[in-house]
Amino acid sequence: MAKLKRDKPGPFEYSRKFSLRFSFFLASVFLYAPIIVLVVFSFNNSRRGGNVIWKGFTTKYYEKAFHNDALIEAFTNTLTIAFISTIFAVILGALTAVVLWRFRFPFKPVFEGMVAMPIVIPEICMGVSLAVFFSQFGLYVPAGTPYPFNLTNIILAHITFSFPFAAMIIRTRLNNFNREMEEAAKDLGATEFQVFRDILVPHMKPGLIAGALLSFTLSLDDFVITFFTSGPDTVTFPIKVYSMVRFSVTPEINAASTILILITLLVTAVAMKFQTFEESH
Amino acid sequence: MEDFRKHFSVFLTFFTPTAGWLVLLFFVPLGIIWVYSFGENISLTEIKTTWTLDNYKRMFEPQIITLFWRTVWLSTLSTIITLVIAYPISMVIATASNKAKPWLMLVIILPFWTNLLIRTYAMLNILGTRGRINDVLEWLWNLGDGALDLIGLGAFDLLGEHFAPIRFLGNNSGVMIGMIYVYLPFAVLPIYSSLERLDRNLLEASLDLGAGQWRTFRSVLLPLTSAGISTAAVITFIPMLGSFLIPNLLGRGKVDMIANVIERQFKSANDWPFGSALSLFLLYITFIILAIQAFANMRANKGRNDG
Structure with a gap:
């Protein structure tokens, strides 16, 4: 029981509260998801509308960029x-x-x-x-x-x-x-x-x-x-x-x-x- | 600190390059557009300074007033939403263990080091009607629709017959999401540092005296961190007010803010005097906001010293 009590977040341990932790997580998703999608779709094997449908992995656009x-x-x-x-x-x-x-x-x-x-x-x-x-x-x-x-x-x-x-x-x-x-x-x-x-x-x-x-x-x-x-x-x-x-x-x-x-x-x-x-x- | 007369030549060697650079490449250019704002186009390439006030009068045209109004309310609303998101994030970072703190901070700050154009472009890709955001929404829609089917309400099409993608690009919502995305890290830093400096005992006292969590938040935490909140508001609001790239790319030319109209005067419309007047107007607004904040800070400090 005592242990259980210690595990419960105190009144100002905001970083241990689920709702606040979750909002931090959501904000991180908001900040990173666009960049991750951008990086992932740089390997997309599709010329037109390259950021819409995934058509398989390729590195040819890196070659193209380098040339x-x-x-x-x-x-x-x-x-x-x-x-x-x-x-x-x-x-x-x-x-x-x-x-x-x-x-x-x-x-x-x-x-x-x-x-x-x-x-x-x-x-x-x-x-x-x-x-x-x-x-x-x-x-x-x-x-x-x-x-x-x-x-x-x-x-x-x-x-x-x-x-x-x-x-x-x-x-x-x-x-x-x-x-x-x-x-x-x-x-x-x-x-x-x-x-x-x-x-x-x-x-x-x-x-x-x-x-x-x-x-x-x-x-x-x-x-x-x-x-x-x-x-x-x-x-x-x-x-x-x-x-x-x-x-x-x-x-x-x-x-x-x-x-x-x-x-x-x-x-x-x-x-x-x-x-x-x-x-x- | 020593008086500049004591080592006058040393002072001059250090002072002259900076002051000269600033005057030549910062104040003289601003001075030129100030003079231009009182000029008129007499031919395609020639501008004559006639000290006319026409360029300033044009700011009261309904079109331009609408533009100012749109810029101000888009920036204000985006700033408020940014602060609402930034506050809980800062709370989490400020109360995290000393080991976790720098890492959590890094998570928020890192995107800020990425190029603004790239971040806006990244947003452009996921906000489209066939972009990733609408994918997620469609998935949720299917989930909801399936659930309704399951409980026997499928026949009523409560969520509409098909999933209708939401348009974010080319309207206010896309521009606002873009601005919040780009300037969120700006807002976290000042709020975080004001939470760091806060005396936790005051919160304990409030709880001991019978105030609930919410009451403590509203009547103790928020007022005590108001300086951080106002700094955060100013440093997100000012760049939002002058943003060019975000409305340009995410607004698809349909959501103009001041900077877009300024750009057009200098690039395609070729009306430099009016463009200069608009830039100066933006500059004056910035100074007024900074002055208000400085004044408010002074008053807050004075109040603290008196009491």
Whole structure:
């Protein structure tokens, strides 16, 4: 009897209540079922209406996706943009984080608000304003510019929306920096630059990596802003998939999407692995 | 923290790149569309800034008012449903064992790392009249129909003669399901953290003093986590208000929200001044919502400090 009583969930052990557990389960089904269906139907052996009737297993749509030059080019573009914009986003983010953490200056709250603005404003506003900006000042990179410089407009846009996120993450990391280390180094004759390079940057490193991974996924993920800043020759993966979806729904899109899901999962796994590694050290 | 004048050159090296970047690639572009919103098209490619208010006046046309109204109510309703789903989920995560907590959190957050376009496309596939959702509904229908047959009510066709698939795509329901699907993980985080910070003793006290589970939930738990709920509401409502892809793909062009009309002004309709005015309007709404929330937070904090 006593045992039975212990097994009954207490009043606030919500996680042990059947009704709540069941609602958690339902929500997980809601979140995962569409993605699982998408992955399953990437192996469907049916050309038309590939997502309706199951017609047997095949991997030919993966082959097809790998041989689709336009898709591969879009994919390469997406990765290039993500890599380059991440480097700049982390540098700018680190500079911003250090400014906000180290200095007291007039209108600091205003500056903080300005940095946070790209995070909060609707994507479409940013996409539209950058498109108008580039075209108005004739800053659109002309067609035929050699790779990867033809991607400059998109890269500039991606740096702008991702560096505030990187700055936020790096700043959290800076908050537990021991200022005495810096003072000790300075007392021993280190210059500002040496202190920055040998003390501050190593301390920021986990933040820099977390910020980089976030910027990278944000860049991979972006559709709306890229949609407005890309030209006909600079198609990214999401833009290409979007035009394919608008044209017709085929298992090839499912296959391509599955590959991107795998890549994002990999990046996320690396990020988490790294975080738990840092925490345990 | 040190004064910026103490190491002014160091301050400048750190400050200038960020500030310059932000001004050049964020504020100048916004400034340009602000100026454009007072302009008019004088030819296909040329826009003249005449400081006219026509673009803003056009927002009071019935068509645009309907558009705003649809955008606002679709986002509001979707936000409410998202919160209703997110709350029990957060309760489960917050009270789970320390070992299970990160895993449960991961289950909810992981889909958020998947590309928005892919998630919308995944939804598109299962919401069709011959999609997986209708498969499940048909299966349930057959089950129900069989059960009715079994108890001798089969002749009345209580569930209709045939299974009629539900249309989700191209109407409000599909767009709402899509938005809830995409932004649900956003809502869980703030609610979860407010539940985490909650003092459990207050719940115990409420029970000890004779309030039931439901009463405790309504009069103690909900008010104490209201800050988390309002944050969750704001961070789901704002992106919903500006969503483009979800109404575009799941609404099949029949359910326009503000962003879809903005896109059309810049791509096919080629009316940049009006598009600029609409974007700025969306931006102002966002700021107003954020300001209201900041104000409410300030008041809540002040109330707590006074009392």
